[in-house]
Amino acid sequence: MELHKLARLKYQQEEAIKETDEKIQQWEKFRSDYVAVRELLNTLPDKITHDIMVPFGSLAFMPGRLVHTNEILVLLGDNWFVERSAKQAAEIAERRLKETEEQLRKLRMQRKLIEQQIEFTSEFQTIAEKTDGVMDIQEDYDSDKEKEWKAKHRENVKKYRMMSQRHEEPQAANQNTGVNGRLATDAELWARLDELERIEADRNEMTDLGLDEKKSSATGENLSLHTPQRIGGEKRVHWETQSPLEEEVEKNDSLDSDDDADEEKDEEIHSETSSSVRISKTILFTHSKVQPDINAQPDTNAASLQNNPDLPQEGPKIQTPADIRLVTVTSVTKSILKNRDTKPVNLEAAQSVSVKNNLIQTAAKDSTPASSAMAFSEKVLEKDPAVQDLKMDAKPKKMSKFKAQRQSQASR
Amino acid sequence: MSSFQAMQQKESLQKRIQHEVEQYQKTQKDYQKYIGGRQQLDAQLNENIQVKEELDRLEAAANVYKMIGPVLVKQDLHEAKQNVQKRIDYINGELKRHDGLIQNLEKKQEEQREILANLQKNYQQAQQAQAKINSR
Numbered sequence: 001m002e003l004h005k006l007a008r009l010k011y012q013q014e015e016a017i018k019e020t021d022e023k024i025q026q027w028e029k030f031r032s033d034y035v036a037v038r039e040l041l042n043t044l045p046d047k048i049t050h051d052i053m054v055p056f057g058s059l060a061f062m063p064g065r066l067v068h069t070n071e072i073l074v075l076l077g078d079n080w081f082v083e084r085s086a087k088q089a090a091e092i093a094e095r096r097l098k099e100t101e102e103q104l105r106k107l108r109m110q111r112k113l114i115e116q117q118i119e120f121t122s123e124f125q126t127i128a129e130k131t132d133g134v135m136d137i138q139e140d141y142d143s144d145k146e147k148e149w150k151a152k153h154r155e156n157v158k159k160y161r162m163m164s165q166r167h168e169e170p171q172a173a174n175q176n177t178g179v180n181g182r183l184a185t186d187a188e189l190w191a192r193l194d195e196l197e198r199i200e201a202d203r204n205e206m207t208d209l210g211l212d213e214k215k216s217s218a219t220g221e222n223l224s225l226h227t228p229q230r231i232g233g234e235k236r237v238h239w240e241t242q243s244p245l246e247e248e249v250e251k252n253d254s255l256d257s258d259d260d261a262d263e264e265k266d267e268e269i270h271s272e273t274s275s276s277v278r279i280s281k282t283i284l285f286t287h288s289k290v291q292p293d294i295n296a297q298p299d300t301n302a303a304s305l306q307n308n309p310d311l312p313q314e315g316p317k318i319q320t321p322a323d324i325r326l327v328t329v330t331s332v333t334k335s336i337l338k339n340r341d342t343k344p345v346n347l348e349a350a351q352s353v354s355v356k357n358n359l360i361q362t363a364a365k366d367s368t369p370a371s372s373a374m375a376f377s378e379k380v381l382e383k384d385p386a387v388q389d390l391k392m393d394a395k396p397k398k399m400s401k402f403k404a405q406r407q408s409q410a411s412r
Numbered sequence: 413m414s415s416f417q418a419m420q421q422k423e424s425l426q427k428r429i430q431h432e433v434e435q436y437q438k439t440q441k442d443y444q445k446y447i448g449g450r451q452q453l454d455a456q457l458n459e460n461i462q463v464k465e466e467l468d469r470l471e472a473a474a475n476v477y478k479m480i481g482p483v484l485v486k487q488d489l490h491e492a493k494q495n496v497q498k499r500i501d502y503i504n505g506e507l508k509r510h511d512g513l514i515q516n517l518e519k520k521q522e523e524q525r526e527i528l529a530n531l532q533k534n535y536q537q538a539q540q541a542q543a544k545i546n547s548r
Contacts, residue, residue: 076462076467077459077460077462079479080477081479083474083476
């Protein structure tokens with residue numbers, strides 16, 4: 001946009017507006033004239049004669065009389081006159097007034113359009129002068145150069161991929177020495193993290209429980225960071241302290257920037273912190289023993305009878321999916337069907353069980369203040385639903401009769 | 413080419429250019445004239461159309477006058493209507509004629525502009541040639 005051309009355009013547009021304004025003025029005058037004539041024509045036939053001051057010449061008036069007040073010669077245009085009465089002349093004037101108003105409306109619209117055009121040119125001017133704070137970023141496009149660049153880009157991408165593939169194979173050799181100046185993929189790093197986790201888990205388990213552990217042998221394909229590993233009936237979730245996590249986050253960021261030096265450093269830091277992870281706190285869960293429900297269906301499965309009172313054992317007992325439930329679920333849920341079997345209720349046994357559970361609970365409470373060094377008390381106390389029901393029976397007043405019915409059925 | 417010949421060439425070119433410029437200006441004047449005439453005809457046409465409309469509204473007994481010079485002459489309504497209609501037709505014809513002429517003049521102007529451009533180029537070349545000769 002050349003500035004001087006824009007300036008000229010603006011000048012022309014302003015001239016156009018001036019012209020339109022002049023025309024509007026002219027037509028406004030016509031309009032007012034027609035309005036006056038119409039008014040006059042309405043009042044003229046009120047009297048037979050009017051006393052007026054007649055102008056003759058441009059400087060003198062003479063008193064005179066206006067007669068034939070209803071006979072008016074109207075100029076139609078092109079030197080044609082017609083004799084009309086005052087009323088008819090008023091109608092003609094009315095029509096002409098409407099036409100002038102129509103003309104005025106058109107002129108005003110024209111003026112508006114020109115104004116809009118002026119606005120646009122002003123905008124262009126500000127853009128050309130760069131005074132409105134908007135920068136036009138332009139890049140030259142050369143189709144040949146773009147093709148060259150594309151070819152080079154493809155080659156670079158291929159090289160990168162090949163290098164990353166080669167890099168995955170000797171991953172095992174590079175465990176604690178860090179990557180030597182080559183780009184590592186995300187998959188390799190996740191694999192490395194999983195391995196370190198497992199090593200740490202191994203060490204912790206050896207010291208705490210002395211159990212053998214089944215390890216999953218997945219290596220390069222494992223992409224998830226925190227895999228909650230199910231070992232027998234125990235759920236184990238690992239937390240590491242804040243600092244190693246941050247290192248991992250940093251590492252991921254640095255990958256995006258493709259900076260070899262950064263990566264090397266981060267790998268080393270990670271290996272250091274993985275050794276120090278041993279000192280970090282971990283939260284382990286174990287589940288308390290739960291007495292079996294008295295109303296449970298008689299289990300014919302020998303495995304379940306064996307397993308229920310003791311801590312559930314892992315692995316070899318599980319042959320089918322159903323076995324998992326038998327092994328892991330320690331409290332047997334109540335059947336929704338009406339219990340037709342009448343079993344001898346051993347109330348004494350139930351009461352002793354409740355007492356035992358209470359004792360366990362109080363014992364746990366006593367021990368909690370002492371274990372401030374640990375992050376958690378390590379024992380999850382399972383609530384025995386049977387105990388709850390028996391307690392409720394002691395207060396029959398607050399219970400609805402349906403519930404009472406159910407209770408009585410349950411206790412049968 | 414000798415310097416004298418170059419001078420002669422230049423002079424002849426100059427004369428030709430003068431001649432062509434005059435012609436171009438004449439064409440332009442005609443063009444403007446016809447444009448003005450057309451505008452006027454357009455206004456007259458509108459006026460006469462309005463008169464016709466008003467005459468159509470009139471009842472048969474109304475008096476119509478025509479102003480010829482300082483005299484108002486009474487006219488018959490039918491006659492007046494016919495006259496006005498004839499005038500409208502005449503104006504339309506004139507308008508078409510003007511339009512045709514204006515188009516012709518526009519074309520002529522374009523051609524003359526091109527000729528002038530060529531001549532100017534030649535003249536400049538001649539000047540450069542002369543400058544070369546003089547500098548030798």
